[in-house]
Amino acid sequence: MSLNILKLCVGCESVDDLIGWHRSHPSAFATGERLHVTRMWPKRQDEVLDGGSLYWVIKGVILCRQTILRLDEMTGADGIRRCGLVLDPQVTRTEAAPRRPFQGWRYLDPTDSPPDLRGTARDEPTLPPAMAMALAELGVR
Structure with a gap:
């Protein structure tokens, strides 16, 4: 079973900022892969590598x-x-x-991971994180 990792996206105000950062910083690899370096090695690496994802927390919201x-x-x-x-x-x-804020990274069980946006929602402009959090707390989005 796969296992995800949860990490704060420090310095980004939105998903568009993260995407822009990726575009403006040359990849560490010629293949175009993106690299994020962390101090701690996942002890449950086999589960992480079995289809896991890095979930980004931007301004207090995944x-x-x-x-x-x-x-x-x-x-x-x-x-x-x-x-x-x-x-x-x-x-x-x-x-x-x-x-809530935390230091480093945390494991994130797939059952606790938010689902991907589907259809037109995926292509809509990104809501500001504060608005996205307010809507999520209301159960609207």
Whole structure:
């Protein structure tokens, strides 16, 4: 069974900001894969690599995800081992789901993961995170 990872998207105001950041920063790989480096290595890596995604929390709301393709071992300039989450470049928007702040990353069970937006909702302009959170709390979206 797959297992997802939940991470704060620090510095982004919206899903469009995340997509823009991906476009403006050259990929670490010639293949176009996206890389997110984290200090801690997932102990449950087999479950994460069995179809798991990185769910991004933007301004206190889960708004999108990227499929995790593989985990690459990396060593920082300080000599500390790190985990490179290699992500699919496709950012998939999800239904808004409020989340409290936390440090690092957390596992996210698929049953607790918000569903992907479908149909025209996927192509609509992104709502501001505060509005998306308010609608989610009301059960509207």
